[in-house]
Amino acid sequence: MIQRSRSTGRHHFYPRELDPETGAADLEWTPASGQGTVYSVTIVRKKPPEESHCIVLVDLAEGPRMMSRVVGMAAEDVRIGLPVRARIERLDDRPAIVFEAEHGS
Amino acid sequence: MSGFKRAGAAIVGAATFGMGEAPGYEAIELAARAARAALADAGLTLKDVDAVFSMLPQDPFCATTMPEYLGIRPKMVESTRTGGSAFQIQAMIAAALLECGMIDCALICYGSNQRSAAGGLVRSGALPFPYEDIYRPIAPASSYALAAARHMHQFGTTREQLAAVAVAAREWAKLNPEAFSRGDLTVDEVLSARMISDPLTVRDCCLVTDGAAAVVMTRADRARDLRQPPVYLLGGAMATWHRYISQMPDLTVTALAEAAPRALAQAGVTLSEIDVVELYDAFTINVILFLEDLGFCPKGEGGRFVEQGRIAPGGSLPVNTNGGGLSCVHPGMYGLFTMVEAAQQLRGSAGARQAPDAKLAIAHGNGGVLATQALLVLGSAETR
Numbered sequence: 286m287i288q289r290s291r292s293t294g295r296h297h298f299y300p301r302e303l304d305p306e307t308g309a310a311d312l313e314w315t316p317a318s319g320q321g322t323v324y325s326v327t328i329v330r331k332k333p334p335e336e337s338h339c340i341v342l343v344d345l346a347e348g349p350r351m352m353s354r355v356v357g358m359a360a361e362d363v364r365i366g367l368p369v370r371a372r373i374e375r376l377d378d379r380p381a382i383v384f385e386a387e388h389g390s
Numbered sequence: 391m392s393g394f395k396r397a398g399a400a401i402v403g404a405a406t407f408g409m410g411e412a413p414g415y416e417a418i419e420l421a422a423r424a425a426r427a428a429l430a431d432a433g434l435t436l437k438d439v440d441a442v443f444s445m446l447p448q449d450p451f452c453a454t455t456m457p458e459y460l461g462i463r464p465k466m467v468e469s470t471r472t473g474g475s476a477f478q479i480q481a482m483i484a485a486a487l488l489e490c491g492m493i494d495c496a497l498i499c500y501g502s503n504q505r506s507a508a509g510g511l512v513r514s515g516a517l518p519f520p521y522e523d524i525y526r527p528i529a530p531a532s533s534y535a536l537a538a539a540r541h542m543h544q545f546g547t548t549r550e551q552l553a554a555v556a557v558a559a560r561e562w563a564k565l566n567p568e569a570f571s572r573g574d575l576t577v578d579e580v581l582s583a584r585m586i587s588d589p590l591t592v593r594d595c596c597l598v599t600d601g602a603a604a605v606v607m608t609r610a611d612r613a614r615d616l617r618q619p620p621v622y623l624l625g626g627a628m629a630t631w632h633r634y635i636s637q638m639p640d641l642t643v644t645a646l647a648e649a650a651p652r653a654l655a656q657a658g659v660t661l662s663e664i665d666v667v668e669l670y671d672a673f674t675i676n677v678i679l680f681l682e683d684l685g686f687c688p689k690g691e692g693g694r695f696v697e698q699g700r701i702a703p704g705g706s707l708p709v710n711t712n713g714g715g716l717s718c719v720h721p722g723m724y725g726l727f728t729m730v731e732a733a734q735q736l737r738g739s740a741g742a743r744q745a746p747d748a749k750l751a752i753a754h755g756n757g758g759v760l761a762t763q764a765l766l767v768l769g770s771a772e773t774r
Contacts, residue, residue, distance in 0.1 A: 298521075299521040299636075299637075324540065324641075325536040325537070325539045325540040325543070325641055326536070326539055327527075327532050327535035327536050327539055327587045327588050327589075327590075328585075328587065328588040329526065329527060329528055329532060329587055330584075330585045330586060330587065330588070338526070340525055340526075340527045340532050340536065340587075342536055342635070342636055342641075350636055350637070351521065351636055352521065352522045352525050352527070352635070352636040353525060354525050365539065365540065365543045366543075376524050376525065376526075377524065377526075379524060381524045381525070
């Protein structure tokens with residue numbers, strides 16, 4: 286789900302009380318497509334045995350950008366421009382939105 | 391006309407204390423020492439101060455802790471919390487308050503013992519941000535790494551060009567006896583250093599040091615009668631477009647692109663007239679972004695701009711002449727140190743690292759994760 290202003294149709298993330306562009310309070314939750322593209326990527330380097338992991342910024346198909354991780358592939362192989370799709374995974378035992386490479390990409 | 395009066399206020403005292411390592415000192419003790427030194431530099435005392443602009447990262451009440459500690463009963467206090475750019479903002483507020491007569495003598499001071507106390511980064515008391523924290527980025531390095539990666543992708547900037555920024559800073563630091571890191575540093579050593587958050591190695595990241603700084607400001611008429619050559623505030627501007635890196639509209643363009651033209655217009659000077667540039671180099675990518683956003687080169691050309699020693703000693707544009715946050719000092723918030731170094735340069739008292747004939751300087755501050763940009767255009771007496 287992602288927030289959208291009814292009057293403008295504009296989406297935003299993270300969730301707020303007001304649309305950060307217009308100040309409109311007419312916000313509603315709508316289903317998100319889950320589709321996005323990697324805007325930037327870095328790898329957080331850990332000392333072994335802890336595993337390094339990637340941090341990405343994903344441009345969502347709806348417009349907003351969010352931080353996440355790309356899972357299911359080596360962090361080194363995550364490239365800017367990679368089409369990705371969201372899923373829920375537990376990180377630190379809490380549910381989090383992560384992304385995996387879009388099938389066929 | 392907009393903004394405070396051009397050259398209506400001046401930095402009349404400037405000092406640092408406890409640069410690098412200052413074991414045994416609390417942050418407030420370091421700040422107090424720097425404050426005293428800056429006032430002595432100006433030929434003033436604590437009793438002359440009627441406005442205290444302080445910052446102690448771990449003290450939410452520093453606006454009153456600092457005056458009490460110093461025995462000052464100020465008419466005005468201000469402790470804006472934008473991170474490392476707070477001090478440029480404080481100087482602009484001080485200039486406006488001096489001009490309108492609300493205050494007569496402003497003290498701006500900062501201190502941190504982060505290296506000796508904790509051996510880690512300053513904890514600023516920032517709230518958790520679950521939309522990023524859960525992914526466990528390294529704060530703040532991963533945010534800057536994301537900007538660097540995007541700049542490399544979009545403009546072909548290379549890790550060698552990032553490293554050139556660190557090497558230039560080190561070359562300047564070698565000329566500064568107060569700088570913390572003064573050993574040889576090569577591009578290869580930067581590249582092969584421990585990776586922190588790709589593409590940034592530990593040598594692309596600023597130091598973690600102790601240190602304190604302070605400046606004293608008065609109106610220009612009084613400044614002329616004090617001990618040091620006044621350093622005039624010719625212009626200043628700030629801008630902020632985001633707080634968190636995931637909310638930054640374009641990771642290759644900072645709000646400095648909007649603030650810098652305002653500050654230069656207020657000062658009535660063009661970039662080509664600037665003699666020395668003190669930028670907030672928490673990471674190597676900063677200098678590339680800020681040189682572009684200031685307008686020293688077109689967007690995307692910053693990597694090529696810093697090659698071949700252009701910003702190093704002997705280069706055509708002296709940048710971060712004290713050695714910067716990368717090699718001189720970085721006690722959590724670095725912005726006040728760019729102001730102190732610019733003042734030294736404009737007084738002609740910077741010793742072996744003196745930029746030739748420096749009359750106009752930019753002292754820049756960056757806060758948070760490229761979030762809050764602020765700059766001062768400072769000038770010597772002949773630029774009034």
